[in-house]
Amino acid sequence: MNLRTPMRTVWAAFRALLVLTVVTGVVYPLAVTGVAQSAFGHRADGxxxxxxxxxxxxxxxxxxxxxxxxxxxxxxxxxxxxxxxxxxxxxxxxxxxxxxxxxxxxxxxxxxxxxxxxxxxxxxxxxxxxxxxxxxxxxxxxxxxxxxxxxxxxxxxxxxxxxxxxxxxxxxxxxxxxxxxxxxxxxxxxxxxxxxxxx
Incomplete structure (x- = not known):
């Protein structure tokens, strides 16, 4: 059995997880917060x-x-x-x-x-x-x-x-x-x- 194929799949999945975590967990929230603060600062602050x-x-x-x-x-x-x-x-x-x-x-x-x-x-x-x-x-x-x-x-x-x-x-x-x-x-x-x- 060739272990390279399953490891390649695991590694690809891990990279996708890292990218999506950074995009959806860091980049997107910061972008939304930045837009909200600049366009609707008073409302964004409650x-x-x-x-x-x-x-x-x-x-x-x-x-x-x-x-x-x-x-x-x-x-x-x-x-x-x-x-x-x-x-x-x-x-x-x-x-x-x-x-x-x-x-x-x-x-x-x-x-x-x-x-x-x-x-x-x-x-x-x-x-x-x-x-x-x-x-x-x-x-x-x-x-x-x-x-x-x-x-x-x-x-x-x-x-x-x-x-x-x-x-x-x-x-x-x-x-x-x-x-x-x-x-x-x-x-x-x-x-x-x-x-x-x-x-």
Whole structure:
């Protein structure tokens, strides 16, 4: 039996493995990273938001705005519910179907709590105020949800409703490309703008 043929095959396979490892494991990732950093540097770095010279979050990931007791703080705009607590390592939906009794009970309970917290009738509470996003980390709320929070936020911060409404209007993002998705408000960016006004 000629051992040269099998050894030649093994050696060829080994060389192919080395080349593919270098190309797909080193060259390609470096090229993609280089393009991303040069063309979309802010996004490639996580779309970090700064305040007072330090990173305070990402415009792509929601976060809670609670007081020292862990309850929603009335001074700040609140995000939509998140079953993960806005943990970016635990993204994904709750997996509860639209007719699941647990989900329906949670929605009704949340609707009552949101209405009471904001001093509005339950009929005024929009859907995104009582349901989480499919990712569980959506940083946005609808303009309707931001709107029902205006009076509470204004009162808690000693501002006029008109001042707070202007902030919401200034931080309402249009649909992508003018027709994709819905108008939305980034809660982190809105609250940081609110903090600037409050001082």
């Amino acid at each position: 779309s970090l938001v700064q305040a007072d010279g330090r990173d305070v979050g990402s415009s792509l990931i929601g976060q809670t705005w609670n007081d020292a007791n862990g309850d929603p703080d009335p001074r700040w705009f609140q995000p939509r519910p998140s079953h993960s607590g806005y943990d970016p390592t635990a993204t994904g939906s709750s997996q509860l179907g639209a007719s699941d009794p647990t989900l329906l009970a949670t929605v009704e309970e949340t609707r009552a709590a949101v209405a009471a917290f904001n001093g509005v009738p339950e009929s005024a509470v929009p859907a995104d105020a009582v349901t989480g996003s499919s990712s569980a980390i959506d940083p946005h709320v609808s303009p309707a949800y931001a709107e029902i929070q205006v009076a509470r936020v204004a009162a808690a911060n000693g501002l006029s409703p008109e001042q707070v409404e202007r902030l919401v209007a200034d931080h309402t993002e249009d649909r992508d490309l003018g027709f994709l998705g819905e108008e939305r408000v980034n809660v982190l960016e809105l609250n940081l703008a609110l903090r600037e006004v409050v001082g």
